[in-house]
Amino acid sequence: MNRRQFLKFGLFAAIGTFTLGIYKKVSAETKNSTEKELSNTTADTIACTYCQQCEGCPLGIDIPKNFNIYNQYKADNKKENFISAYESINADNRADKCVSCGICKSKCPQKLDIPTLLQEVTALYKKVK
Numbered sequence: 001m002n003r004r005q006f007l008k009f010g011l012f013a014a015i016g017t018f019t020l021g022i023y024k025k026v027s028a029e030t031k032n033s034t035e036k037e038l039s040n041t042t043a044d045t046i047a048c049t050y051c052q053q054c055e056g057c058p059l060g061i062d063i064p065k066n067f068n069i070y071n072q073y074k075a076d077n078k079k080e081n082f083i084s085a086y087e088s089i090n091a092d093n094r095a096d097k098c099v100s101c102g103i104c105k106s107k108c109p110q111k112l113d114i115p116t117l118l119q120e121v122t123a124l125y126k127k128v129k
């Protein structure tokens with residue numbers, strides 16, 4: 001390898017190292033951003049699978065619907081959407097009508113503490129309204 005070839009090789013090597021450095025930095029930032037988004041979308045959500053096995057509330061509370069809109073809010077943080085979705089549920093079927101009788105709890109395969117979680121849905125509505 002003559003001097004000219006040597007310098008050319010050195011230049012390519014330097015460009016390669018620089019490019020790799022940028023790639024690693026961008027990859028790390030993308031990974032952190034994706035992890036952050038993921039943690040935002042899963043934070044505080046209710047582990048309801050919307051299986052509807054809790055149907056039959058004597059007061060007619062629509063449990064999966066209430067949990068669904070709560071989870072949607074936790075995913076997108078859109079207050080107006082949550083408020084309008086909550087208010088679109090028939091007033092008699094909203095979370096705030098739950099009297100915590102506990103009948104639904106034994107039916108849930110996810111072992112969710114449904115009455116307590118419904119209180120959280122109600123509290124969220126009062127907070128963002």
Ligand code: SF4
Nearest residue numbers: 057098099101102104
């Ligand atoms: S705890 Fe609430 S949601 Fe469950 S059956 Fe009783 S009133 Fe209905």
Ligand code: SF4
Nearest residue numbers: 048049051052054108
């Ligand atoms: S039974 Fe449990 S998991 Fe299924 S819809 Fe009701 S609350 Fe959600």
